[in-house]
Each structure stands twice: as structure tokens, then as C-alpha cells.
Amino acid sequence: MAPLMEGLVNVPGVEFQWDSGSAGDLHERHLRDSAHDVFEFSISNYLITRERRRELWDWVMLPVYASKATLAVNTLVHVDAGIRSAGDLVGRRFGIPDYTMTAGLWFRAQLYQLWGIEPGEITWVIGRQGEQSHGHQMGFAERPPKGVTLQWSNPAELGRMLQDGELDAAFPAEDVPIDTSTGRVRRLFPDRGRQFFADYAASAGFLPVNHVVLMQRRLAEAEPWLAAALLEGFEAAKRLAYRRDPRSRGVFRDANDDVERQRPVFGEDPFPYGLAVNGPMLATAARQSCRDGLTATPVDLGQWVADGVRDS
CATH class of the missing domain: 3.40.190.10 (Periplasmic binding protein-like II)
Structure with a gap:
């Protein structure tokens, strides 16, 4: 994501105004105000908001995953x-x-x-x-x-x-x-x-991530081209991040000096974007949410993916 924030990757037709801070504080603001057009959010909390609905929380998902769950x-x-x-x-x-x-x-x-x-x-x-x-x-x-x-x-x-x-x-x-x-x-x-x-x-066949990128439903419906354009921009930013610092593809949040030893274990891209490849991870998150007592029934998060990127 950093190359997007630094302006090294552009999304045609989109002008970004970035708001950064600690994840906990930002997610608290999203729940309270829902003031951002596109934002990073907790997968667990998103599952809960689908069940404990409020009009303020009318968000669709981009299959872009951030924050290594380590x-x-x-x-x-x-x-x-x-x-x-x-x-x-x-x-x-x-x-x-x-x-x-x-x-x-x-x-x-x-x-x-x-x-x-x-x-x-x-x-x-x-x-x-x-x-x-x-x-x-x-x-x-x-x-x-x-x-x-x-x-x-x-x-x-x-x-x-x-x-x-x-x-x-x-x-x-x-x-x-x-x-x-x-x-x-x-x-x-x-x-x-x-x-x-x-x-x-x-054992599970995937590596977990903490956050997903969401956007306001009204924006996704008003600008149907935007979801695909944003996904392409996030993909380009990740590729650039991997090229300029190979340690960024490491599985852990820090101390990734052993990234070459991680590669045979976790793969060339441990955190791919897209809906299909992340289906098992999202399904496991939904099942665990129920096991944790956070939600009552497992849900298919794919039903809330924005039109235009459901085939990703």
C-alpha cells in the first residue's frame, strides 16, 4: 500500500487524500462515523457488522487484504x-x-x-x-x-x-x-x-490476514468502474513494494531478514489479492467468528464484494 500513499502508483480518475493512524483508532472511527470513502478495516469486525447491522455500516468489500495476522x-x-x-x-x-x-x-x-x-x-x-x-x-x-x-x-x-x-x-x-x-x-x-x-x-492451506479494504456502497454503485480500478492500483503497489524491498513479502511484521528461507515454506506471494484464491481464508474466518460467538451463522463474504471485482 505504501507506493500508493507515496504517489509512486496512480489510479486513473482517482485523487487520494490519505488519513493514517493506528489501526485501533481508525477502526473505532469507522464504526462511529463511517466518514471515509475507502478504508482498511478488520475482517472480524466486518463479519459482525453484517449481522449486527446499522445504516451507517453500509460497506462493500474489495478483495484487497492488509495487515499480516501475526x-x-x-x-x-x-x-x-x-x-x-x-x-x-x-x-x-x-x-x-x-x-x-x-x-x-x-x-x-x-x-x-x-x-x-x-x-x-x-x-x-x-x-x-x-x-x-x-x-x-x-x-x-x-x-x-x-x-x-x-x-x-x-x-x-x-x-x-x-x-x-x-x-x-x-x-x-x-x-x-x-x-x-x-x-x-x-x-x-x-x-x-x-x-x-x-x-x-x-494444515489450513493459507496464511491469515487481519484487514480487508472496504468502500461505501453508495460510491461503488455510483462509480461502477472504481472497484476494479482500485484493485488494479493496489496490485501494482504491492508488486512495486516487493521489488524495492524483498523483505516486504515476508510473512511477519518485522525481523524478515530470513525472507529467502520463508519463501519455500510460504510461497512466492504469501498474501495474494483477489476473491477466489482467498475463498478458504474468508470461509475459515466466518466459521471461526461463529465458533467465537461473535456471529450466529457462517456467511459467504463473497456476497458483499463490490460488483466488477467478484471474478477476481
Whole structure:
């Protein structure tokens, strides 16, 4: 996406005005105001908005996927919790920035796929508060998911609880930091998740992503050419990003100096755009959303793809 933002790739007939910030803050604004014509948004939250509908949330999808779903590789465990692998999380208390966040959905999907762990077998302690929490905005404080235990905390308290052993494990986010220098926590994945993600990709057949690009339905209907033009622009931007920095095709958010070793495991383009190739990923997200209690029935996200790019 960066080459588009830098003006190195253009989309004919489109003039961009970019608004950037932390994903959590931007997604909170989308839920509250829906003020952007085209925007990046959480896949998990998009599934929820299709079921808990509001007139404000009338968005269609472009098959453009962003934000590598690797936040869980930063999971920290208390040194006295006796947790040796992610399979030991059954019956534990896990701190998470927001239960509805897509990074959390994919972590639970990975736990289910690799160890058969159900969401209800873990107590989830949420770090974000009030309107900062997307789950709170979408009504999960008043109508929590059935069969799942959610407890609400705050960003500072979540870190303290892990340090003091009141949580067994947690993963941080930009707005929910956890101090790693105390000697009381350690990484769950010492290899920063390389084997964890290789095992999941081999089992599930794809790599997960957190975000999808959405656009206002009214805009897509008024300008039917726009969806295809934007998809082409995003594709061109990704190709340029890969050429100018080969590490950008790496699976992880940072420390991709081993990208050449990743390629035989994860493929030439680990995060392709388009609807057809991402069908299994989107279907898994919809099933996991139901397993998590976030939605009631699995849905076909392809039905909300903008006309003109459904054959992508």
C-alpha cells in the first residue's frame, strides 16, 4: 500500500487524500462515523457488522487484504505459569486487547486447528475500555458471546496482571503495551512464531490476514468502474513494494531478514489479492467468528464484494 500513499502508483480518475493512524483508532472511527470513502478495516469486525447491522455500516468489500495476522507471535507468558506451548492454554486466563479483533480471531482459529482448543476453554481478559473497544461499540459488553467468558480490564491493568501472575498469558498491541524487561514474562514462541505459522499454513492451506479494504456502497454503485480500478492500483503497489524491498513479502511484521528461507515454506506471494484464491481464508474466518460467538451463522463474504471485482 505504501507506493500508493507515496504517489509512486496512480489510479486513473482517482485523487487520494490519505488519513493514517493506528489501526485501533481508525477502526473505532469507522464504526462511529463511517466518514471515509475507502478504508482498511478488520475482517472480524466486518463479519459482525453484517449481522449486527446499522445504516451507517453500509460497506462493500474489495478483495484487497492488509495487515499480516501475526500479532499472536508476540504472546507473552508468565514465567511461573507452566506454559510450554500454545497447547497448554486450555483453562488459562489470557489477556487480549479486544476479543473481537481479527488477530484474536485468527489466534483462536490456529489454536482450534492445531490443538482442538475451543474459545470457551480459555478466559479472555480484555484490555481496551469503553469506546476504545470495538467489541464494546458493537454491543458485546451488553450481549456477550454465549459460552465464552469475557472480563473487561484496561490497558495498564492488563500488563500489571500478567506481571503479577493474575494472567497466564497475553499479547500486546500498540495501545495495550506489556513490559518485557521485568524478568517475569517470556515469549511463548522463542522463534517469533516461525514454526507456529508454518504448521498452521501446512494444515489450513493459507496464511491469515487481519484487514480487508472496504468502500461505501453508495460510491461503488455510483462509480461502477472504481472497484476494479482500485484493485488494479493496489496490485501494482504491492508488486512495486516487493521489488524495492524483498523483505516486504515476508510473512511477519518485522525481523524478515530470513525472507529467502520463508519463501519455500510460504510461497512466492504469501498474501495474494483477489476473491477466489482467498475463498478458504474468508470461509475459515466466518466459521471461526461463529465458533467465537461473535456471529450466529457462517456467511459467504463473497456476497458483499463490490460488483466488477467478484471474478477476481
